[in-house]
Structures are given as C-alpha cells and as structure tokens.
Amino acid sequence: MNTKIILREYGSWSVFLISYLLGILLQGGDVFSYVTFLPLLGLAVLINSKLHLSLWLKQKIEKNLIIFLIHILIGFLLFYASLGKEILGLSHLSLIPLLYVIFIYKLGEHHILTEITGFATLTLSVIIASYTINHYIDYKLYLLTFTYFVAGVFKVRVQLRKTMKDRLVMIFYVTFLAILYPLYKIPILPLLPLLENIIYSITLYRAKLRFTGWMEVAKSLAFMVLTIGYY
Secondary structure (H helix, E strand, O other): OOOOOOOOHHHHHHHHHHHHHHHHOOOOOOOEEEOHHHHHHHHHHHHHHHHHHHHHHHEEEEEEEEHHHHHHHHHHHHHHHHHHHHHHHHHHHHHHHHHHHHHHHHHOOOOOHHHHHHHHHHOOHHHHHHHHHOOOOOOOHHHHHHHHHHHHHHHHHHHHHHOHHHHHHHHHHHHHHHHHHHOOOOOOOOHHHHHHHHHHHHHOOOOHHHHHHHHHHHHHHHHHHHHHHOO
C-alpha cells in the first residue's frame, strides 16, 4: 500500500517557491499577509495533486483519483477565499495545467512536452503572486520566468545522455533567449546563471549529486535577485 502524501519532487517545489517569491517581492508585497499566503497555500495543494494523479494513472485505484480531485477543489477554494471574483481574471491560465494533465495521461511524465508544460505550470505562480497584489497579469515576467526555468529540461537531458545533439540544443537555447529578450524589452542579466549550463554542455565537468543540487538552488536564487534588481 502506498502511503506517500507529499510530492517528493524537490526541484518542482523550488521552482514554484522561487517563482512565487519573485512575483511578491517585485510588487513589494508581504509573503505572509492574508492576501498572498492563501494563494501560496492553494498553489502548494494544487502542485501536490500531481502525486495522486500519477498514482491513479499507474495503479488505477479510484481513491487516488478522488484525492486528486479533492486537492483541486481545496486549491480553488483557497484562491477564491483570497481573490473572490477577481479569480475570473486568471481563469484562462487554467488551460496550461489542463494541458499538462493531458500530456501526462497521453505521453507520460518524462516526455519533453510534458516536462516543458510542467515548468509552464509551476512558473504560473509568478503571475498569481503578482496578481494577488495588483490584479494585473504581467506576461513578460511570466515569459522571463518560464523560459529561464525550462532550461533545466535541456540540461537534465545533457546530464543523462551527453550527446552532441543535446549539448548543442542547450547552448542554442540560451543563445536564443539572449536574442529574444531584448525584442520584448526583457532584461537579459537574469540569464547570467545559465552560463553554467553552457559551460557544462561544453565541458561535461563532473560533480557530486549534492553539489549539483545546491548549484541549481544557488542559480535560481541568483536569477531571482537579478530579476528583482533589473526587471
């Protein structure tokens, strides 16, 4: 019998929390205020629902589907308690997590489209965080946050497969962002931490798993600080 109740994907939690903090801090908000804490809690519940969706798809046990749906309901109620009717302004964004669920069902968790859509879902937290304060959707901030974190999808493929194709994709992706951002008047300095992705793709240097984990956390924090400073 599976007794897991908390999603053990620490990278996902990290992306979610840093994205949410970024949205709050850019607006000068208080993370622990009533207005911003309830959506934070609601997002955490919704993200945790992925565990029970995955278990249901693997085991086909109805209880897991019910728990998944309960998570969705609780997450929505927490949003509504904080935002009221203003929640309707975010309704179109629900298409992204819906697409993620479809991709998990049709393609599996580790398909590249599923993983990219997963990051698109996690980084919605930057929009929701800022929206709780000013009721404005900053699409450029979302584009910056999403495209930064999705680079992790390509780096993992370099780490696992080490093929020349994957290494070139990683390098070209970062280069593409450096060209894209100025076109939309998005600062490129927050991209600086991704230089490590390029260095790794070129050298394939060896590092212990713990070092790699802390490296990614440090890079994410650097991204947040640079974005706050230059966005």
